[in-house]
Amino acid sequence: xxxxxxxxxxxxxxxxxxxxxxxxxxxxxxxxxxxxxxxxxxxxxxxxxxxxxxxxxxxxxxxxxxxxxxxxxxxxxxxxxxxxxxxxxxxxxxxxxxxxxxxxxxxxxxxxxxxxxxxxxxxxxxxxxxxxxxxxxxxxxxxxxxxxxxxxxxxxxxxxxxxxxxxxxxxxxxxxxxxxxxxxxxxxxxxxxxxxxxxxxxxxxxxxxxxxxxxxxxxxxxxxxxxxxxxxxxxxxxxxxxxxxxxxxxxxxxxxxxxxxxxxxxxxxxxxxxxxxxxxxxxxxxxxxxxxxxxxxxxxxxxxxxxxxxxxxxxxxxxxxxxxxxxxxxxxxxxxxxxxxxxxxxxxxxxxxxxxxxxxxxxxxxxxxxxxxxxxxxxxxxxxxxxxxxxxxxxxxxxxxxxxxxxxxxxxxxxxxxxxxxxxxxxxxxxxxxxxxxxxxxxxxxxxxxxxxxxxxxxxxxxxxxxxxxx
Numbered sequence: 001x002x003x004x005x006x007x008x009x010x011x012x013x014x015x016x017x018x019x020x021x022x023x024x025x026x027x028x029x030x031x032x033x034x035x036x037x038x039x040x041x042x043x044x045x046x047x048x049x050x051x052x053x054x055x056x057x058x059x060x061x062x063x064x065x066x067x068x069x070x071x072x073x074x075x076x077x078x079x080x081x082x083x084x085x086x087x088x089x090x091x092x093x094x095x096x097x098x099x100x101x102x103x104x105x106x107x108x109x110x111x112x113x114x115x116x117x118x119x120x121x122x123x124x125x126x127x128x129x130x131x132x133x134x135x136x137x138x139x140x141x142x143x144x145x146x147x148x149x150x151x152x153x154x155x156x157x158x159x160x161x162x163x164x165x166x167x168x169x170x171x172x173x174x175x176x177x178x179x180x181x182x183x184x185x186x187x188x189x190x191x192x193x194x195x196x197x198x199x200x201x202x203x204x205x206x207x208x209x210x211x212x213x214x215x216x217x218x219x220x221x222x223x224x225x226x227x228x229x230x231x232x233x234x235x236x237x238x239x240x241x242x243x244x245x246x247x248x249x250x251x252x253x254x255x256x257x258x259x260x261x262x263x264x265x266x267x268x269x270x271x272x273x274x275x276x277x278x279x280x281x282x283x284x285x286x287x288x289x290x291x292x293x294x295x296x297x298x299x300x301x302x303x304x305x306x307x308x309x310x311x312x313x314x315x316x317x318x319x320x321x322x323x324x325x326x327x328x329x330x331x332x333x334x335x336x337x338x339x340x341x342x343x344x345x346x347x348x349x350x351x352x353x354x355x356x357x358x359x360x361x362x363x364x365x366x367x368x369x370x371x372x373x374x375x376x377x378x379x380x381x382x383x384x385x386x387x388x389x390x391x392x393x394x395x396x397x398x399x400x401x402x403x404x405x406x407x408x409x410x411x412x413x414x415x416x417x418x419x420x421x422x423x424x425x426x427x428x429x430x431x432x433x434x435x436x437x438x439x440x441x442x443x444x445x446x447x448x449x450x451x452x453x454x455x456x457x458x459x460x461x462x463x464x465x466x467x468x469x470x471x
Contacts, residue, residue: 007239008224008239008240008241009035009238009239009240009241010240010241010242011027011031011034011035011240011241011242011244011469012035012036012037012227012238012240012242012243012244013027013034013035013036013037013244013246014036014037014038014215014227014243014244014245014246014247015037015038015091015245015246015247015248015442016036016038016089016090016091016195016199016246017090017091017092017093017195017246017248017442018093018193018195018198018455018458018459018462019246019441019442019443019458019459019461019462020036020038020244020246020441020462021090021195021198021199021202022126022198022459022460022462022463022466023244023246023441023462023463023465023466024036024202024208024466025129025198025201025202025203025463025466026462026463026466026467026470027466027467027469027470028202028203028206028208029203029470030467030470030471031206031470032206032207033206033207033208033209034206034207034208034209035209035211035238035240036208036209036210036211037211037213037214037215037227037229037238038089038090038210038211038212039072039087039088039089039212039213039214039231040088040089040212065086065087065088066084066085066086068087069085069086069087069251070085070367072087072214072230073085073087073214073250073251073254073365074254074364074365075250075254075364075365075366075367076364076365076366076367077367077368078366078367078368078369080368080369080371080405080406081356081367081368081369081405081406081407082404082405082406082407082408083250083268083356083367083407083408083412084407084408084410085248085250085251087214089195090194090195090196090199091195091248092248092410093193093194093195093198093455098171098172098173098192098193098290098292098293099169099170099171099172099292099293099309099453100132100134100169100170100171100172100453100454100455100456100457101169101170101296101451101452101453101454101456101457102134102135102136102137102167102168102169102170103136103137103138103451104119104120104123104138104451104457105450105451107446107447107448107449107450107451108417108418108446108447110417110418110419110420110428111418111428112428114428115418115428118464119457119460119461119464120138120460122460122461122463122464122467123136123456123457123459123460124136124143124144125460125463126456126459126460126463127144127146127170127456128144130174130193130198130201131146131174131175131176131177132146132170132171132172132173132174132175132193133146133147133148133170133171133173133175133179134146134147134148134168134169134170134171135147135167135168135170136170137167146175146179147181148168148171148179148181148182148183149181149182149183150168150294150295151282151284151294153282153392153393153394154166154294154295154310154394157295157392158295163300163384163388164297164298164299164300164385164388165297165298165299165300166295166296166297166298167295167296167298168294168295168296169292169293169295169296169309169453170456171292171293172192172193172194172292172455173186173191173192173193173292174191174192174193174197175191183286183288183291184285184286184287184288186288188288188289188290211229211236211238212231213229213230213231213234213236214229214230214231215227215228215229215247215251215255216228216229216230216235217255217258217259218243218255218258218259218438219259220259220435221239224239224240224241224437225239225240225241225243225435225437225438226238226239226240227239227240227243240437241437242437242439242469243437243438243439244439244441244465244469245438245439245440245441245442245444246441246442246462247442248412248442248443249268249412249413249414249415249442249443249444250268250358250367250412252415252416252440252442252444253266253268253358253415253416253444254358254365256416256424256432256438256440257358257360257365257424258360258365259435259438260423260424260434262360262423262424263359263360264359265357265358265359266357266358266359266415266424267354267356267357267358267414267415268354268356268357268358268367268407268412268413268414268415269351269354269356269412269413269414269415269447269448270351270354270355270356270407270409270411270412270413271348271349271350271351271409271411271448271452272348272349272353272354272355272374272375272378272406272409273346273347273348273349273378273403273404273408273409274346274347274375274378274379274382274401274402274403275344275345275346275347275401275402275403275404276308276344276345276347276382276385276386276399276400276401276402277342277343277344277345277399277400277401277402278342278343278344278345278386278389278395278396278398278399279338279341279342279343279395279396279398279399280312280341280342280343280394280395280396281393281394281395281396282341282394283340283341284312284313284340284341284343285340286312286314286340288314289314289315289316290314290315290316290317291311291312291314292311293309293310293311293346294310294311294312295309295310296308296309296310297309297310297385297388299381304381305349305350305352305449305450306347306348306349306350306381306452307347307348307452307453308345308346308347308348308382308385309345309346309453310343310344310345311343311344311345312340312342312343312344313338313339313340313341313342313343313344314339315336315339317342317344318332318335318336318339318342321335322335343389343394343395345382345385347378347381347382347385348409348411348452349374349377349378349381350449350450350452351413351414351447351448351449352449353372353374353377353378354414355369355370355372355374355406355407356368356369356406356407356412357369357370358415367407369406369407372406374406375403378403379401379403382401386399411443411448411452411453411454412443413443413444413445413446413447413448413454414443414444414446414447414448415444416432416440416444416445417444417445417446417447418445418446419433421433426440426445429465429468430445430461430465439465439469441458441461441462441465442458442462443458445461446458446461
């Protein structure tokens with residue numbers, strides 16, 4: 001094993017997902033250099049076998065990367081837990097990030113009004129920076145608009161909402177000013193908002209020093225932070241003045257728990273998910289390999305904070321159905337024949353039903369769920385969405401649901417929130433309360449109780465912190 005030591009670095013960013021790359025993008029507007037730690041693909045790790053077989057449709061065939069993520073992070077997954085990770089450049093956003101909420105609510109009791117306003121301002125600049133599709137509303141006033149067309153039956157619901165708040169989400173597609181509104185005209189690979197395409201947008205005239213490692217652990221050393229990084233049989237240490245963690249909630253929480261020597265159980269918040277399939281009375285004629293959500297239904301009741309999205313059947317989803325239920329493979333032609341009449345929905349509940357926990361035992365971190373029957377609640381609430389669509393004559397009176405498991409919803413957050421005291425907490429500048437040289441800019445900081453597709457908010461906050469550190 002080789003051991004190398006570098007000079008003291010000013011700012012080091014760990015992670016190249018939506019938070020990390022947006023931080024870099026904003027930081028380099030004022031600064032000429034930044035160091036970034038992010039692995040490409042870590043090989044030769046022993047595989048876990050307790051991981052979920054049902055991956056996001058865009059991640060079909062990526063099981064090795066998922067398993068490597070947990071191994072590299074010294075995480076043991078208990079069998080009743082179906083959490084997902086991805087240890088490679090860009091993480092899950094290489095596949096995900098196709099939709100975001102078109103509103104922003106503050107569920108953080110210790111987040112100041114000034115900070116909330118600043119994050120919202122950066123959210124608008126984020127939408128404009130990439131010219132994303134959709135409309136952003138603030139108290140029924142349109143602040144940002146780059147509209148896209150949806151079927152008329154959903155347009156009518158948006159104009160006359162009754163049981164639900166009905167609107168279109170922001171879509172993670174970067175467009176030109178010539179965009180006509182037709183989603184079928186989108187070039188998926190080049191216009192998708194993912195790590196690969198965001199990296200192309202970075203200012204290459206500036207200096208980005210990439211280090212192809214994953215972060216093993218961090219320690220305090222004199223007045224600096226020491227990073228120990230690994231890649232295959234190589235180990236490297238960095239000494240940094242300011243560490244910016246954008247490694248994703250689960251990895252970030254594990255790193256900080258280890259750094260602060262926290263032995264107690266820590267709750268990872270998430271949005272429990274139920275998958276639904278409805279049969280549309282009209283064809284939804286979309287040709288994308290993975291069509292994003294066209295429409296969202298949100299509960300109007302404070303006690304029932306759930307969101308259901310509507311997306312047409314597409315090739316990746318139908319392939320995923322067969323992956324999940326191999327006995328349906330003989331019916332593949334039939335499924336694809338009816339594909340344009342299938343409506344798929346992610347039904348996401350608020351974080352009160354979170355069922356993921358992280359704890360260190362015998363030098364190993366365990367990620368697990370507890371014996372809670374949360375799928376019953378999800379199915380009961382989801383039926384209200386089905387009844388609404390049926391009443392409006394949009395679907396036939398049949399549907400099928402599938403609970404993918406505890407944690408198989410890949411919205412992890414809220415483990416190191418904005419708060420005024422406590423080791424596992426941040427101030428309004430996103431500095432760790434227990435160590436001000438560490439900044440956390442991923443979903444760990446937020447309690448996304450209301451916002452079910454909060455990727456844009458995470459990106460906006462990363463840009464806000466970058467602006468602060470680049471002064």
